[in-house]
Amino acid sequence: MFWCFQLGALTLFIRFWVFGKRNDVEGVIRFLKWAFQYRVVQIGDEKLFKDRRCVYLANHRSWADFFVDMYVVAGDAVPLSRKEVGMAFPAFTSSLMAVKAILLFNRGGVKNLERFNSWLDKASMAAHSQNLLVYPEGTRSLRQASLPLKRGMLRYAYTRRLPVQVMITAHKEEVLNERRRTAHWGRTLVVGFSEVLDSTQFAEFDAFMAEVQRVWDAQWERVHSAPRQGKEYNPSYSTKQYSPQVLALQTAALAFWTAVLALAAYQSLRLLAAVAAWGLVGRVVLGGLALWSAASMAVALLPPPPRKAARKQE
16 A cells, blocks of 8 residues: 555556546556455445535555545545655655645644634645545544544534535454455455435534434444445446646655656665575475465465344443
8 A cells, every 4th residue: 555656657547647637546446456366336216425525534554445435435535644644655645646646634733623614625625536535533443343434524514504424434454454464355345325414404513413423323234234245336436526736746746656656666676685595494484485485375265253242331
């Protein structure tokens, strides 16, 4: 995932040679879907709301959230994330920032909410999409039940009179799970959309918040109890007309980090060659690495374990 834009360009999913209409967000999403070979099935008849600007509320499970949820919204939303993400994944976020497809904020520095909301208004209006993709649980969780929803972004939606839609996707953590250091290929995920909640229909924020929590809980239970079967979910994408400045920034980001990737690959090969020069010890070390890699690939191809019955909440 760290090098997904660079690998997406090298595999031609990102059409870096086109200086007209293109969609680099679509390219990287499709590359990661191809790389992990996951599929998404939808339950229910509700569809992704696209009539006007919307705040999409997604469950927060693992690093796979980014590319799975962006696939679900067809790349037509901007995720709101902490600045620490940019520091941890510079090759990834530099391209997202170049095409204005991510909004980074200082989680510990949101002291003046109205100033933050004003910044969010301006930033989202100038972004890749005016829709927002947020994670109202506030932090990643692998629990079998949802965390209570935070009020911050829901209050933003309410004060800006924006509609919200809950979109829960089950089993994302099976695709990529950084806490357990696992990844799997070929997994089937289940997505479900709630009805659209119109914030203008609520006289008070607390009533709006309570209704969002109720709909969220119902959708969480519905999706996570559903079997991994149903109609295949295939979103439709649209191309973007990037400005010359955006194209210049994105080209620079792709070129720089691809060069870094090439240098890292070259140095890795030199290191392996140096280890091989150790003689018998080197061959044993390289053989062990090869066996570990093969075993890891085999485990990644294993089917998911049988689903455990959900614990009843007291």
